Every structure is written in C-alpha cells, then in structure tokens.
Amino acid sequence: MAGPVQSIERAAAILRLLASGPRRLGLGEVAASLGLAKGTTHGILRTLQNIDFVEQDPATGKYQLGAALLHLGTSYLDVNELRSRSINWADALAARSGEAVRLGAPLEGKVLIVHHVFRPDDTLQTLDVGALLPLHASSLGKVLMAFGSVPLDSAVEAGLESYTRHTLVAPEHLAQALTEVRELGWAAEVQEMIMGEAGIAAPIRGHGGLVVGAIGASGTVERICDSQGVPQPSLVTQVRHAARAISRDLGAARW
Amino acid sequence: MAGPVQSIERAAAILRLLASGPRRLGLGEVAASLGLAKGTTHGILRTLQNIDFVEQDPATGKYQLGAALLHLGTSYLDVNELRSRSINWADALAARSGEAVRLGAPLEGKVLIVHHVFRPDDTLQTLDVGALLPLHASSLGKVLMAFGSVPLDSAVEAGLESYTRHTLVAPEHLAQALTEVRELGWAAEVQEMIMGEAGIAAPIRGHGGLVVGAIGASGTVERICDSQGVPQPSLVTQVRHAARAISRDLGAARW
DNA sequence: AACAGCGGTCGGCATTGTCGAACGCTCGGT
DNA sequence: ACCGAGCGTTCGACAATGCCGACCGCTGTT
Numbered sequence: 195m196a197g198p199v200q201s202i203e204r205a206a207a208i209l210r211l212l213a214s215g216p217r218r219l220g221l222g223e224v225a226a227s228l229g230l231a232k233g234t235t236h237g238i239l240r241t242l243q244n245i246d247f248v249e250q251d252p253a254t255g256k257y258q259l260g261a262a263l264l265h266l267g268t269s270y271l272d273v274n275e276l277r278s279r280s281i282n283w284a285d286a287l288a289a290r291s292g293e294a295v296r297l298g299a300p301l302e303g304k305v306l307i308v309h310h311v312f313r314p315d316d317t318l319q320t321l322d323v324g325a326l327l328p329l330h331a332s333s334l335g336k337v338l339m340a341f342g343s344v345p346l347d348s349a350v351e352a353g354l355e356s357y358t359r360h361t362l363v364a365p366e367h368l369a370q371a372l373t374e375v376r377e378l379g380w381a382a383e384v385q386e387m388i389m390g391e392a393g394i395a396a397p398i399r400g401h402g403g404l405v406v407g408a409i410g411a412s413g414t415v416e417r418i419c420d421s422q423g424v425p426q427p428s429l430v431t432q433v434r435h436a437a438r439a440i441s442r443d444l445g446a447a448r449w
Numbered sequence: 450m451a452g453p454v455q456s457i458e459r460a461a462a463i464l465r466l467l468a469s470g471p472r473r474l475g476l477g478e479v480a481a482s483l484g485l486a487k488g489t490t491h492g493i494l495r496t497l498q499n500i501d502f503v504e505q506d507p508a509t510g511k512y513q514l515g516a517a518l519l520h521l522g523t524s525y526l527d528v529n530e531l532r533s534r535s536i537n538w539a540d541a542l543a544a545r546s547g548e549a550v551r552l553g554a555p556l557e558g559k560v561l562i563v564h565h566v567f568r569p570d571d572t573l574q575t576l577d578v579g580a581l582l583p584l585h586a587s588s589l590g591k592v593l594m595a596f597g598s599v600p601l602d603s604a605v606e607a608g609l610e611s612y613t614r615h616t617l618v619a620p621e622h623l624a625q626a627l628t629e630v631r632e633l634g635w636a637a638e639v640q641e642m643i644m645g646e647a648g649i650a651a652p653i654r655g656h657g658g659l660v661v662g663a664i665g666a667s668g669t670v671e672r673i674c675d676s677q678g679v680p681q682p683s684l685v686t687q688v689r690h691a692a693r694a695i696s697r698d699l700g701a702a703r704w
Numbered sequence: 705a706a707c708a709g710c711g712g713t714c715g716g717c718a719t720t721g722t723c724g725a726a727c728g729c730t731c732g733g734t
Numbered sequence: 735a736c737c738g739a740g741c742g743t744t745c746g747a748c749a750a751t752g753c754c755g756a757c758c759g760c761t762g763t764t
Contacts, residue, residue, distance in 0.1 A: 198492075198495065198496045198499055199456050199460075199492055199493055199496040199751090199752065200721095200751085200752090201454050201456045201457055201720090201721065201722090201751090201752085202456055202457055202460045202493065202496045202497065202500075203496060203499070203500060205454075205457045205460070206500040206502065206517075209521055210517075210521075212524075213520065213521050213524035216527055216528060218528070220741070220742080221741075221742055221743085222740080222741065222742080230722090230723095231722070231723050231724065232723095232724085232742080232743085233722075233723060233724070233725090233743085233744080233745085234721075234722050234723065236742075236743065236744090237453075237454055237721070237722080238454055238457065238721095240453065240743095241453045241454040241457045241458060242457065244453055244458070245457075245458060245461040246556060246557065247461065250742095252656075253656070254741095255741070255742055255743095258525075258528045259521060259524055259525040259528055260525065261525065261529075261554060261556045261561050261563070262461075262465075262556060262557070263518065263521045263522045263524075263525045264522040264523075264525045264526065264561060264563065264578070264579045265468065265522070265556065265561060265579050265580075265581055266464055266465075266468050266514060266518045266521075266522060267518045267519045267520070267521060267522020267523060267525075267579060268519075268522060268578065268579025268580065269467075269468035269514055269518075269579075270468075270514040270515065270516065270518045270519045270522075271519065272471055273471060273473070273513045273514055274516075299516060301501060301516045301517060301520065302501065302517070306516050306519060306520060308516070308519065321576075323519070323523065324519045324520050324522060324523025324524075325520075325523065326520055401508070454720085454721065455720080455721090456720085456721085456751095456752065456753090475710075475711080476710080476711055476712085477709085477710070477711080485753090485754090486753070486754050486755060487711080487712085487754095487755085488712085488713080488714085488753075488754060488755070488756095489752080489753055489754065489755095491711075491712065491713085492752070492753080493752095495712095510710075510711055510712095
C-alpha cells in the first residue's frame with residue numbers, strides 16, 4: 195500500500211505550475227488550476243514561502259518561484275553522476291567537433307539538459323542547463339525513447355507539438371523513426387525544432403546496459419549535415435565514440 | 450495563528466540536508482539527522498522520489514537530490530527580476546573593469562549567487578550561479594548585512610568560520626567593518642575567503658529603497674587592489690555606478 | 705550460522721491539514 | 735465618490751491524514 199504524502203505532492207504541483215509559465219500567479223489561479231480550496235492552497239504557499247521555495251510580490255500579492263530552489267538545483271548538478279563522468283568527454287567532443295555538446299536525461303516526459311558545452315567559437319550562446327526539450331523534436335529525446343529510457347507513450351500523451359514543418363507529429367512516423375534509431379544506434383534531428391538547426395545524439399548506458407541519458411552535438415544545418423541534409427558521418431562517429439566512452443565510465447559492460 | 454504545513458517543512462529539511470553534503474545519504478542517516486521516525490522519513494522520501502525531487506541509488510538504497518530540482522532552479526532564474534534587470538549592467542561592468550562580476554541575494558544566512566559574468570579574459574572559470582557564499586567573508590555578504598538586508602545575528606549564529614588568517618571572526622570586528630561599509634556605501638573583502646583573492650561590492654536597492662541584493666567585482670588581489678592592499682578607487686566607482694543603475698531600473702528613487 | 709544493520713512495511717491513534725465561509729482590502733467602473 | 739467585484743487572507747470545526755514505532759526480510763559481516 196503506497197502512501198504518498200499528498201501535501202507534498204500538492205506543494206510540488208504548485209512549484210511545477212509556477213515553473214511552467216514565466217508569469218507570476220495569483221492565489222486564486224493556483225487554487226483553480228489544481229482544484230483546491232483557496233484556504234488549503236494558501237497554507238501550502240505560506241509554508242513554501244517560509245522555506246524560500248516561493249516568493250510573493252509584495253505589490254501584487256502574486257507568487258513566483260523562490261531562491262532556495264536555485265541552490266538545490268545546482269546542488270543536484272554536483273551529485274549527478276552522469277554529468278560528472280561526462281564532463282571531460284563532452285569537453286573533448288566539443289573541441290574536436292567544433293560544435294555545441296549537450297547531455298540529456300529523461301524528466302517528466304521531456305529531456306532535461308544536465309550539461310552543456312558551448313561551441314568553441316566565440317559566438318553568443320545561452321546556457322541550456324536545466325532546460326526541458328521535447329522528446330519527439332530533439333535528437334537527445336529520440337535516443338531516450340528509442341532505447342526505452344522513456345516510453346513512446348509519454349511523448350504522445352504530452353502531445354506531439356509541431357515546431358516547424360519538419361517536426362514529426364504523427365505517432366506512426368515517430369515510431370518508424372525510432373525503429374531506425376534503434377537499428378543505427380544513433381539519432382538525428384534536422385530542422386524539426388528550429389529551422390536551420392540540427393543535431394545528432396547517441397545513447398549513454400549505465401550499469402546493466404540500461405540507457406540512462408544521451409549525448410549530442412548540435413548546430414546549424416550547414417555544419418551538422420552535408421549538402422543533401424544527411425548528418426556528417428565523421429560527426430556521427432565522434433558522438434557515438436563519446437557516448438560509448440561515458441558508458442564505459444559509468445560501468446556499462448561491452449558497449 | 451500560523452499553520453505551516455509541517456510535512457512540507459520536513460520535506461524541505463530533507464532536501465536541504467541532501468544538498469548540504471555532496472554525499473548520498475541513507476534512510477537511517479536522514480531520519481536520525483532530523484529526529485524523525487524511520488517510517489515517517491521513508492514516506493516523505495518516497496513521495497519526493499515520485500516527483501523526482503530525490504533519486505535513490507538502486508545499488509545502495511541511498512538517496513540524493515533529484516532532477517526536477519534542476520529545472521525548478523533554472524526556472525527561478527527566469528523570473529528573478531533582480532537578475533534580469535541586472536544582466537546588461539553586469540555584462541558592461543565586467544567588460545569595462547576586466548573582472549568577474551557576481552550578483553548576490555540573501556538566502557538562509559548566506560549569499561546566493563544569482564548571476565555571474567566571467568572575467569573577459571579566456572582563463573578557465575567555474576560558474577558560481579546557485580552557490581552559497583558566507584556573509585562575513587565576502588564583499589557581497591558584507592554589503593547585505595551592512596544595509597540591513599539580512600541581520601548581523603544570522604551570520605554570527607551561523608558561525609563565523611575562518612577561511613584564511615584575514616577572515617573577520619570576531620563579531621565586534623565584523624560589526625565595526627559593517628559600520629565602515631555603511632559610511633562608505635560599499636564593501637571590500639581582501640583575502641578573507643581565499644588567499645590571493647579580493648572583491649568589491651555595492652548595494653542594490655529595490656522599490657522603497659530597501660537593499661535587495663548586491664553586485665560585486667572579484668579577482669586576484671593584484672588586480673583588485675593597489676600595492677598597499679587598498680581597493681582601486683576606479684574599480685570602486687565602476688561597481689557603485691553599476692549598483693545605482695540597477696537600483697534605478699528596479700524602481701528605487703534617488704540612489 | 706548467527707547477528708547486526710540496513711531499507712521497507714503495516715496498522716492504530718490523534719495529530720494534522722483540509723475545507724468553506726467570512727473578512728478586509730484594493731481596484732475599476734459608474 | 736460611491737459601490738461592487740475580485741483579490742489575498744483568516745478562522746474554526748471536522749475527519750481524513752500522515753505520523754509513529756514495532757515488525758519484516760534482506761544483505762553483508764563476523
């Protein structure tokens with residue numbers, strides 16, 4: 195008999211709700227969104243406020259996420275084994291390939307970026323660590339789905355949002371693409387999320403050979419793909435090598 | 450009569466405990482540290498695990514922070530007004546001064562770094578965003594204490610840990626230093642946390658003139674200070690200008 | 705082989721959090 | 735200037751809820 199503490203679940207639901215939109219939310223909005231009484235919601239919010247998990251705008255009374263979460267989030271990075279074992283390999287991959295490198299792990303039907311090495315050139319880039327990517331429109335996400343780290347259903351349930359005209363929105367197309375990924379051992383994404391951008395990713399395996407994450411390179415279509423829009427074989431090899439090296443570090447046997 | 454939801458408070462205590470040490474903790478350790486029954490602790494941990502706030506090492510059964518916190522933490526950065534209003538000024542200050550620039554806000558008797566611009570040269574630097582600095586051994590912390598953003602007591606209670614032989618460990622010395630800071634309008638820290646490193650900081654004020662954060666430049670002693678170990682006046686001016694500019698952006702009247 | 709330590713489970717008790725109505729306040733409309 | 739709608743907040747009573755502590759099964763050690 196599982197006994198999940200629902201006041202904690204509700205608190206987490208509030209935090210997720212506040213994180214989902216960039217906007218500050220009022221007490222009424224929060225209560226309505228979760229189907230809770232205002233009084234109940236207020237009690238939880240007051241508690242979250244005491245521990246700095248949420249802050250309240252003194253002027254409008256609206257709520258937003260609090261500072262303590264930032265520290266907890268970065269503390270998570272310190273203990274994340276996937277990340278710490280990958281850093282050196284990711285750096286090397288970025289240097290050799292000349293592309294931005296990102297590491298992803300599954301979270302809530304999305305891909306959480308746990309590490310990000312900028313493209314070696316000096317162009318302006320924003321740090322993606324902590325961001326959530328869609329499963330079906332990113333090379334990292336395709337890898338995670340193809341190798342069973344996260345079920346295809348969870349992506350379909352979340353809704354196959356269309357970002358560009360290349361986004362795979364039909365479940366059967368996506369399923370077919372994942373079959374290919376399984377056969378090839380790596381995934382690509384070409385202008386499926388942002389026009390002009392593409393990416394390549396390969397699976398990272400942990401102890402028992404289970405896929406626990408993915409590593410990928412991404413950049414403009416011209417650099418990632420050849421003139422026919424096919425990913426550069428040399429880049430694919432580099433990404434797969436890095437993925438295997440990290441898997442080995444994590445204790446995966448023969449991969 | 451305030452009714453803080455204590456299961457949430459306990460959950461937060463567990464998260465803080467897990468964040469405090471880089472080590473994974475067992476159920477027994479957590480329960481003992483918080484003075485709770487094992488069963489109670491287990492229920493909370495199970496709930497936190499369901500929502501990805503903590504993860505459990507399948508091999509050892511020990512617990513660590515979970516991935517969802519990373520996303521919440523970065524989401525906080527998106528809504529933090531102090532940070533968003535400061536980014537441009539911080540960039541400019543780093544470029545003009547040639548030093549690393551950091552923004553701090555008070556959290557749990559420490560200074561939380563909410564923004565960090567690297568020193569413009571290409572030396573290897575680690576991102577401090579999300580890190581907690583001590584109040585008494587950082588220029589940012591001194592500013593926050595001196596201008597009432599956080600009481601001096603909270604630093605004394607936390608214990609004036611000694612990092613170098615220059616660290617201010619006597620409450621009366623610290624109090625005197627803070628008086629100076631109030632008079633001057635800015636704070637310095639010279640080798641009080643790390644030998645060879647120094648910093649300068651100035652207060653950032655919000656709506657009603659209340660100090661809500663601090664901005665500071667930091668680097669090696671040779672660059673921050675002159676040959677007598679006194680902070681460079683030009684650098685002080687630049688930092689104070691940036692602080693005033695941000696305060697204005699935040700809506701503070703005449704500062 | 706016996707034990708000690710671990711994480712996990714279970715059921716009874718009362719503490720605890722939840723609910724919904726009522727309050728005071730600030731805006732916005734009239 | 736008034737009124738009213740909407741907000742965040744408070745309060746008290748009820749019972750559902752999560753807490754406790756003893757018990758279980760496992761693993762690794764001695």
